[in-house]
Amino acid sequence: MSEKNSVSQKSRVIISVLGPDTVGIIAGVANILSDNKINILDISQTIIQEFLAMVLIADMEKSTIDLYRLKELLAQKGEELGIRIDVQHEDAFSFMHRI
């Protein structure tokens, strides 16, 4: 990711989606993010034992909502789709895996 250094490290979040694969997951998440001016930096996904695991890295620098509100919105969407969606500050991962 070329923009790595230009993004404020403080505003990056990790959105994780875990559950059975179904239609509309990416669209559902992406709509919520674009509605609130949250920029997606990276998406990757993998299938673990028939379950979808998708991870989005997003930048909340220009976001119109805070992390807590985003958590609520995505959790609601997750309930609709029958999957688990969570948002965590990027530091929770980078601190553990990068020295």
Added chain:
Amino acid sequence: MLTIQEILETIKMVQEEHLDIRTITMGISLRDCCDSDVKRSCAKIYDKITRLAVNLVDVGEDLSREFGIPIVNKRISVTPIALIAESNSSGNCVEYARTLDRAASEVGVNFIGGYSALVHKGFTIGDKRLIASIPEALAETERVCASVNVATTKSGINMDAVYQMGSVVKKAAELTADRDGLGCAKLVVFANVPEDNPFMAGAFHGVGEAECVINMGVSGPGVVKSAVERVKDADFGTLSETIKKTAFKVTRMGELVGRAAAERLGVPFGIVDLSLAPTPAVGDSVAEIIEAMGLERCGTHGTTAALALLNDAVKKGGAMASSYVGGLSGAFIPVSEDAGMIRAVEDGALSLDKLEAMTCVCSVGLDMIAVPGDTTAETIAAIIADEMAIGVINQKTTAVRIIPAPGKVVGDYVEFGGLLGRAPVMALNGFSSCEFVARGGRIPAPIHSLRN
């Protein structure tokens, strides 16, 4: 950029393997709260605690949501109250316990530690008053935890204090007989007590500490157990390396949350305590890690070696992950708080003698152990003395948190619920220790304390 595997590994640790921050503990100095009038002193204590800790619970909950990791407990430790009670002319100590309880309730923390005295060499007037009041204080309050340091490697073992603590433990059990002796679950007797321990019931804010500080206790027996299971047939070098790497990751989470909490609360960050603290939840057990290493039951031959390897690897991995390590830092082996330990006792694999041996190679000591209700104060004092000797000679912390369960016999259970769990009543040696513990005085410091 982080890989999806790394991100999923962290999520799995929290979701499936019970990774959590066990406690954020705010240490608060009460040294400016002394007064000859107990009411004035207590008012100062209440005001100071509620002022400094007013945001502690909220900050903990915010961080928990932002980082997506549970922060199980928010707690407070204070200056040993014996030091504050010293200048109180009325001699009434329980009033301090009531005040701490009210302050803890007001700010929403579940435990407050520091109803404590440091008497490893001798007693002052304040120490004597405080120790005598412990059973009543624990019976009357809900959240207050008490601890007494009776031995250090530098000064030896204060056997007068050890003997007295035998009686204090008995009385604490009697006064809370309707709750299976719950008072004793909030009372720890220490050797070489650390002054920055964030874990209850033994936490207090030491005299060498700053005005106010944030200390962290991480946890993660379930994460370590899963890692150990993944290297089932590997040799000991690989096993140790695997635990080290896992401990590193677990500790980093504590370091991150600790730094963030300290910054938001505007107080210095103290230490991360690298302890493996089990809970009664299945899969969150230190005993199960030992069993995953290849022992049929925790407590069988080989357990001490397995625990020694575990404890050392956790420290090596954790030390690299944190800028300041402190507290107890080692594996905890409480019986009632660990489902694997309870099972090992029920199956006859784990005895009190083996537990004592295990305390030689890990932190803490005989922790949350229920013994028959008719156990004498002298026998309890002798159990404490043994454990103190292990700490003093090996220059490490040891502790005793023992519950002589009123009206119960071997095979019965005590039920505390929550994090304190349940414990089977364990058998003791039936021969008397009375003449030994009644000698009085102090066991001198060992020769290797002369290091200057």
